Amino acid sequence: MKISRRTFLKTTVGAILASGLRPLSLLHALPEPKGQVREFRFSASPATVNLGLGRDFLAWTYNGQVPGPEIRVREGDIIRVVLKNFLPEDTTIHWHGVPVPNAMDGVPDVTQRAVAPGEIFIYEFEAQPAGSFIYHSHVNYQLDQGLYGALIIEPSHQKPLYDREYTLVLEDWVMRDGGGTAPTQRRPPMGMMGGMMRRRGGSSMPAGPLLEPLYDGYAVNGSVYPEIAPLEVGKGERVKLRILNASSATIYDLSLAGHPLRITHADGNPVRPVEIDMLRIGMGERYDVEFVANNPGSWLLTAREGGFGEGMLRVPVMYRGVTRKDPVSPVFHRGLRFVTYWDLQAHYPPDTSPLEPPKRLYPQTLSGGMHSPFWTINGQVYPNVEPLVVREDERVRIAYFNRSMMPHPMHLHGHFFKVVNPSLPQERWIWKDTIIVEPMQRLDIEFHADNPGNWFHHCHNLYHMEAGMANVVVYQP
Ligand SMILES: [Cu+2]
Structure with a gap:
């Protein structure tokens, strides 16, 4: 059944339409899929953004905002995204983590011809399975110029066991025109010149690709601390955080002052809940964590200084009714509880995988x-x-x-x-x-x-x- 839907989608949508054509007319002839069709219209275009610290700059955006609009659907829905390219170069969208049919995967020259300036491309696929995902451009350095957002697939039948939920999209930013491609200092490859030499300018080595920039802002949902609005919680509530690392080159070690975190999902998949004090999250990874709001006050969720996270990422968590202005930072002392991949266990192991040894x-x-x-x-x-x-x-x-x-x-x-x-x-x-x-x-x-x-x-x-x-x-x- 799944196969036939995949084949069906492959052959009917995803055609690149000439600019100006009304794409919906093409789809009217299609048989109605089982899930509800959720349609989103995305314009990839340059726009002025302000993440805080008083800096306006030109980024590349979906619908004029960074991150792009959150896509939130129910498991089994049909996600349809009509992408129109207003950028001066080719683009695509990749649905990071979602096992979509190949033709919908958004990798230029591997799964599709890139969408040229002025063209429209329609992505359509079933929202499956439930979990926290990221969507982003898969062309050149566009991810680091602002083309990314959250994709949340809610379970089709399962009441949430938490009182409140936040999506946190973690982003490393060069806060200048062009984002990650702006002429700015570059981080030399580790080991070269003892890792000490800084490189100026937008290029790296002669005839080589760009080196990663030294970022000058770490944003969450498009805001840099202290501009970011505090996550408000009520005493006694169980709070779920969907943490999505959409950064291009930053791994974070995160800790929330005053509260342990319970990992419940890794890359959207349920794990046996484990309580930790610090969470390492790499680019493209997602973790769902929960905490119980039983320690009233004003707190910070912070990335550790000196890790790969540079320590500048901060999110305030504030209890309702608390007026204290300065939030308390976590202390990154030895002995904080954290887990490796080998300490985590699958919670509801799907039994689709054959058990014979790998071929x-x-x-x-x-x-x-x-x-x-x-x-x-x-x-x-x-x-x-x-x-x-x-x-x-x-x-x-x-x-x-x-x-x-x-x-x-x-x-x-x-x-x-x-x-x-x-x-x-x-x-x-x-x-x-x-x-x-x-x-x-x-x-x-x-x-x-x-x-x-x-x-x-x-x-x-x-x-x-x-x-x-x-x-x-x-x-x-
Ligand atoms: Cu690498």
Whole structure:
């Protein structure tokens, strides 16, 4: 049933229409899908934004705002996004984490021809499964220029067990015209010149890709502290935070003063709840956490200084009726409770995955950066890479080995994968779609090849991806 819908969507929507055509007339002939159709109209266009600190600057936006509008639908709904490109260059939208049909995945030259200036493209797919996701452009550095937003799929039948919910989109910003591509200081590759040399200007090495910028603002939902409105909570409430890291090159270690956090979902997938004091979240990762508001006051959710999060990201949490002005910061002392991927367990393990050992093994060595402007997988720079060939219904293992001094949040399109954890039975291995491979770490994942097509697989540090750290999973007939 799922297959036929995929095939159906592939053949009927997604056509690039000439500018000015009314796209809806094309769709009137389609049979009514089962879920409710939720239509959104997105204009990708340059716009002046102000994230705080009194700086107006020109960013690239969906509908004139950063982040773009939150898409919130129910599981089983049909999401239809009519994208019109008002930018001076090609664009696409990728639905990060959602296993959409291949033609809807939004990767230029892999799943579609990019949407040229003035063109319209219609994305349409079933909202499945429930969870917290991100949408963003998959062209050039557009993610770091402002083209991203939250995509929330609510469960179809399940009453929320919390009293209040907030979506927090974490964003690293160059607050100048052009965002991440603005002429600004660049971070040299780790290890080069002892990591101390700063580089000015919009380019990096001669003939190389852009190096990541030194960011000058960390925003949450488009506002930099102290401009950001406090998250208001009531005493005794159970509060859910959907934390989405839409940053291009920043990993955060987050802690909320006065309250432990309970992790309930990793990349949208339920995990056995675990109480922690600090949460590490890489680019492209999402965590749902909860806390009980039982400690009235004015508090801060903060990223640790000196981590990869630079410590500048702050979100105030304020109890109703509390007037205290200065919020209390968390203290990042030793002994804070945190978890690794191997401490998490799947909560409702779906049993779709065959239990036989994987048919294919792909070792993926991550390296580069030190003496070259490129980042590589197995020494190869995208697009000059060998594909990861799979057949439908196979179980595939990817063995990462990070031979560099930088963390790489690796992301596989179109599939969730299990994180291999030898100390747990397979049905307890957690499901994710993005995973940080730490410096010099070895880490394995396995996925079930159940979504035919060509799927991008890459580091979610945008600057590593653009510098070559990507390849493609290809289904062989
Ligand atoms: Cu990377």
